[in-house]
Amino acid sequence: MKLQVKDIRGGASGEIDVRDDVFDVPEKAALVHQVVVGHLANKRQGTVKTKTRAEVSGGGAKPRPQKHSGSSRQGSIRSPIWVGGGRAFGPSPRSYRKRTPKKMRRLAIISVLSDKVRQGTLVVVDNLDIQDSKTKSMKSVLEALHATGSALVVTNGRNDNVVRASGNLQRVKTLPANVLNTLDLINNSSVVMTVDAVRKVEETWGGVYKGEKISDPKENIFVAGDEMPDDAEMDLSDDNVEEAEQPIKVLSDKELFNALVEEIDIEEDGSEVK
Secondary structure (H helix, E strand, C coil): CEEEEECCCCCEEEEEECCHHHHCCCCCHHHHHHHHHHHHHHCCCCCCCCCCCCCCCCCCCCCCCCCCCCCCCCCCCCCCCCCCCCCCCCCCCCCCCCCCCHHHHHHHHHHHHHHHHHHCCEEEECCCCCCCCCHHHHHHHHHHCCCCCCEEEEECCCCHHHHHHHCCCCCEEEEEHHHCCHHHHHHCCEEEEEHHHHHHHHHHHCCCCCCCCCCCHHHHCCCCCCCCCHHHCCCCCHHHHHHHHCCCCCCCHHHHHHHHHHHCCECCCCCCEC
16 A cells, blocks of 8 residues: 655655555454553552551550440451551552563554554654754644644654654654554554654564455445446346246245155155155
8 A cells, every 4th residue: 555755844745655464454443452451551560558457556455445335346446447547458569460462562553553544644754854953843843744633753763853852842752663552652643654664664563464455445335327347247147037037936834845745755665765
């Protein structure tokens, strides 16, 4: 397939051929969801801790007599039902890490990239040569490319000028192509990639998807008045026409039983039925 290339001023700069197994992959929402959940889970520290009634200081003595006080029976002021007491079933340090296979992570990345292409939110630029490294220059480039919302700028390797120019822009993130991930692609409405970054993505994740290419649904739509394709023509031989012209007869249960009996070939001696 082909992708349109723009310059930093928003004008057309030609087209490039890209791999179908990277930018034309079917949408796999369940897979993308599983990968994103695993990514977010791996970012959790898991260090939160609350004290139980055994860890809260104090509470060694019985707060009141067991009987004749008119109040409820209590054994410790550090019970979870007391203010300042311990926490029942509170969180404790644990690992939230989820292991996601490498092939699933790679397939999720190209699935989101293909979805960006279909939505028209993937912008390919010939280069991002910002010599002055000013925020104003980067902002004007994104406005010219119609990436005014949250944007992910992907370059082939680290580009210090692009990183410095995007540092003060809210909702703009820069990434090298080799560390592209599903979470950043999902969290940004627009993706701006250089041609070199596109080639790096194809080199890194090309060949991961082994399925078939998505066919254009418009190709399978037949409009009245158009010529019917050769593979869709019906076999209109004389035998088929005669069978098509025969009316459908509805049989009752008795007539159906008699018809089935007539089809049975009984031998002359009547001892064996074929």
